[in-house]
Amino acid sequence: PFFLNSNTRLIAATLKDATPFRVRNQGASAEVPKPRPVVDYKIETTLSPTGASQLLSELRSKQADGLAIRIETLQEKGVLEPQQAEVKKP
Known part of the structure; x- marks a missing residue:
């Protein structure tokens, strides 16, 4: 999305x-593995x-709460239009 x-x-x-890797304790006898x-x-x-306000549910599901809260705050201040609920037609 x-x-x-x-x-x-x-x-x-x-x-x-x-x-x-950097070895902190140079005196240690453990072998440092070679990184892959x-x-x-x-x-x-x-x-x-897609507008940010329309992605709120996706952001919440991905635990991007900080970004979702920022978007909601901008909506409350009138900077962004609130997300419109979809109207399902029969």
């Missing part, structure tokens, strides 16, 4: 060595034209 699926594509992906490689990627996409 946040991006347009039709306009989302992977531009590039490369396998790179991970950043090595990571994928460095670039994605291109387009934002959905």
